[in-house]
Amino acid sequence: QQPVQSPQAVILREGEDAVINCSSSKALYSVHWYRQKHGEAPVFLMILLKGGEQKGHEKISASFNEKKQQSSLYLTASQLSYSGTYFCGGGSNYKLTFGKGTLLTVNP
Amino acid sequence: DVKVTQSSRYLVKRTGEKVFLECVQDMDHENMFWYRQDPGLGLRLIYFSYDVKMKEKGDIPEGYSVSREKKERFSLILESASTNQTSMYLCASRVDQEKLFFGSGTQLSVL
Numbered sequence: 089q090q091p092v093q094s095p096q097a098v099i100l101r102e103g104e105d106a107v108i109n110c111s112s113s114k115a116l117y118s119v120h121w122y123r124q125k126h127g128e129a130p131v132f133l134m135i136l137l138k139g140g141e142q143k144g145h146e147k148i149s150a151s152f153n154e155k156k157q158q159s160s161l162y163l164t165a166s167q168l169s170y171s172g173t174y175f176c177g178g179g180s181n182y183k184l185t186f187g188k189g190t191l192l193t194v195n196p
Numbered sequence: 197d198v199k200v201t202q203s204s205r206y207l208v209k210r211t212g213e214k215v216f217l218e219c220v221q222d223m224d225h226e227n228m229f230w231y232r233q234d235p236g237l238g239l240r241l242i243y244f245s246y247d248v249k250m251k252e253k254g255d256i257p258e259g260y261s262v263s264r265e266k267k268e269r270f271s272l273i274l275e276s277a278s279t280n281q282t283s284m285y286l287c288a289s290r291v292d293q294e295k296l297f298f299g300s301g302t303q304l305s306v307l
Contacts, residue, residue: 089255090238118293129286129298130239137293175239179293182227182246185255188238 089114091178093187100194105164108190110176112157119152119159120177120184123170130175134161166194198223202287202299209306215274217302219287226291228270230254230262233284233301245270277306 091112098106110119118137121144122130134144136152136159144150149162157178163170173189203218221228230242231254241254243262251262259281263271270289274281284303288296 090240120295122296129300130296132295132297135293135295143295177239177296183241183244183252183254184229184296185241186231186239188236 090185091176091187093174093176093190095190096188097191098193100166100170100192102166102168102194102196104166104194105162106166106192108161108163108174108176108192110159110161110178110187112178114157114178114180116154116157116178116180118179119150120179121148121150121159121161122175122177122186123172124175124189125172133174163192166192168194168196170194198225198289198297200287200289200297200299202285202302204302205300207302207304209274209277209304211278211306213274213277213306215277215304215306217272217274217285217287217304219270219272219289219299220268221270221289221297222268223289223291223297224267225289225297226267227289228264229288229290229296230260230270230272231286231288232256233286239286242272277304279306282306 121133124130177186231239287299
């Protein structure tokens with residue numbers, strides 16, 4: 089029942105772009121994106137709601153294809169601070185379940 | 197700022213012990229969640245609660261129970277701890293369908 093994320097891991101050089109994908113087999117009311125650095129709690133990045141509303145980080149963009157139940161997170165001109173594990177979460181009613189995560193490493 | 201407080205950062209227990217993990221939030225959020233995090237498995241939902249005394253099973257509820265007697269407090273209970281319950285446990289809360297606020301986590305080791 090967990091959303092499926094891809095890729096599992098990606099390595100970038102500073103300034104490069106990346107896309108992280110998330111798909112669900114169940115209908116979603118919302119998609120959440122969080123980033124977690126080692127030893128810390130996950131931090132909110134963005135929510136995408138059914139109907140097109142988005143709330144979140146100004147410098148991060150994402151999309152949500154309601155028909156396909158797929159979402160993508162776009163990281164452009166990556167910075168060293170973007171390194172961490174990215175989780176997508178799928179919400180329906182009150183429940184919110186997460187994928188296994190994508191480990192993003194940005195090198196100088 | 198919203199604060200979600202988990203009572204212990206590190207906890208070591210013996211197999212068979214009854215374990216309580218406590219979580220308190222200070223923003224009157226209706227919804228509270230317990231996740232466990234294991235390497236390679238992501239965040240897996242154990243239980244969630246959408247109101248006082250209301251609870252629902254998540255994806256991996258076996259071996260766990262929860263209690264929510266007051267709105268601000270959500271407790272995770274391991275009735276008889278086992279070594280396969282060694283994990284990082286994260287509590288979170290939110291209002292409606294808004295973003296989650298996470299606690300700093302409890303690293304539980306069951307020996």
